[in-house]
Amino acid sequence: xxxxxxxxxxxxxxxxxxxxxxxxxxxxxxxxxxxxxxxxxxxxxxxxxxxxxxxxxxxxxxxxxxxxxxxxxxxxxxxxxxxxxxxxxxxxxxxxxxxxxxxxxxxxxxxxxxxxxxxxxxxxxxxxxxxxxxxxxxxxxxxxxxxxxxxxxxxxxxxxxxxxxxxxxxxxxxxxxxxxxxxxxxxxxxxxxxxxxxxxxxxxxxxxxxxxxxxxxxxxxxxxxxxxxxxxxxxxxxxxxxxxxxxxxxxxxxxxxxxxxxxxxxxxxxxxxxxxxxxxxxxxxxxxxxxxxxxxxxxxxxxxxxxxxxxxxxxxxxxxxxxxxxxxxxxxxxxxxxxxxxxxxxxxxxxxxxxxxxxxxx
Numbered sequence: 001x002x003x004x005x006x007x008x009x010x011x012x013x014x015x016x017x018x019x020x021x022x023x024x025x026x027x028x029x030x031x032x033x034x035x036x037x038x039x040x041x042x043x044x045x046x047x048x049x050x051x052x053x054x055x056x057x058x059x060x061x062x063x064x065x066x067x068x069x070x071x072x073x074x075x076x077x078x079x080x081x082x083x084x085x086x087x088x089x090x091x092x093x094x095x096x097x098x099x100x101x102x103x104x105x106x107x108x109x110x111x112x113x114x115x116x117x118x119x120x121x122x123x124x125x126x127x128x129x130x131x132x133x134x135x136x137x138x139x140x141x142x143x144x145x146x147x148x149x150x151x152x153x154x155x156x157x158x159x160x161x162x163x164x165x166x167x168x169x170x171x172x173x174x175x176x177x178x179x180x181x182x183x184x185x186x187x188x189x190x191x192x193x194x195x196x197x198x199x200x201x202x203x204x205x206x207x208x209x210x211x212x213x214x215x216x217x218x219x220x221x222x223x224x225x226x227x228x229x230x231x232x233x234x235x236x237x238x239x240x241x242x243x244x245x246x247x248x249x250x251x252x253x254x255x256x257x258x259x260x261x262x263x264x265x266x267x268x269x270x271x272x273x274x275x276x277x278x279x280x281x282x283x284x285x286x287x288x289x290x291x292x293x294x295x296x297x298x299x300x301x302x303x304x305x306x307x308x309x310x311x312x313x314x315x316x317x318x319x320x321x322x323x324x325x326x327x328x329x330x331x332x333x334x335x336x337x338x339x340x341x342x343x344x345x346x347x348x349x350x351x352x353x354x355x356x357x358x359x360x361x362x
Contacts, residue, residue, distance in 0.1 A: 081120025109332030139228030254301030
């Protein structure tokens with residue numbers, strides 16, 4: 001069977017990119033209906049959680065991590081007027097209500113505490129003990145409340161044949177049967193903080209030439225989110241900001257988006273296939289942003305083959321070193337909690353590809 005070099009790879013895989021888009025679009029339509037139905041019921045049960053709206057176009061609450069793995073951010077209601085915490089204090093509590101002799105560890109990287117007093121306005125329900133300990137809104141307790149609401153909603157909405165809870169996970173995951181294939185959803189209660197940029201995200205860096213200053217101000221105006229990531233800490237998320245960066249990649253006529261799409265397709269088909277891949281689209285997206293920043297000019301993205309291999313080399317370096325800096329929060333490694341054996345396996349596949357950049361067509 002004749003193999004395709006990088007030059008022929010472009011046309012071959014772009015056809016698969018189009019097919020992938022169609023399949024995900026169909027699954028997304030079905031998933032959106034289920035999510036809207038479930039979250040409407042959840043919101044009726046508990047005012048603290050909002051309905052995820054259905055959208056005919058792009059839905060900013062649903063992020064595709066892989067073709068069969070979506071992240072759904074469910075907005076939290078009743079917390080407004082966010083302010084950064086100014087005073088540090090020790091925490092000695094446990095989820096069970098007992099006191100510790102030593103304080104809980106401080107959050108690192110993308111993590112932070114969340115105090116109800118950080119909001120100028122808050123519903124009284126966020127002061128209740130089902131989610132609050134010593135003034136902190138505790139992610140593990142929020143997830144416990146939310147999980148029960150999801151279980152009730154599945155039964156009440158008569159979706160038991162289509163939606164099932166996935167166990168043995170700290171986060172809330174459900175499996176949705178679509179007409180094409182099963183999709184796993186992480187349903188994440190999300191504190192949306194619009195218009196305010198996190199102090200942890202010291203971006204842009206000095207002398208940065210990509211994106212433009214005007215674009216930077218636009219991106220920072222979208223603020224950030226907080227997602228429950230551990231028992232005690234919330235995790236910063238910049239989904240809206242990242243989406244704006246992706247949407248406006250090639251205003252100069254370059255091939256950044258095409259390089260990203262082909263790399264993602266190879267990742268899903270060859271380098272890291274499966275329902276729960278160790279490398280997600282978010283990892284690839286972060287590699288793309290760092291490469292765009294290092295190579296900001298149109299001339300660097302004019303020739304597909306050169307630009308694509310540059311991007312794959314950057315991915316290989318990050319995977320081999322088990323180190324990928326978050327684009328906005330530099331002291332956070334996105335591979336910190338990733339299985340190193342799985343990363344090494346992907347690195348080997350990438351190394352093999354880079355030695356002889358070609359594949360056999362399907």
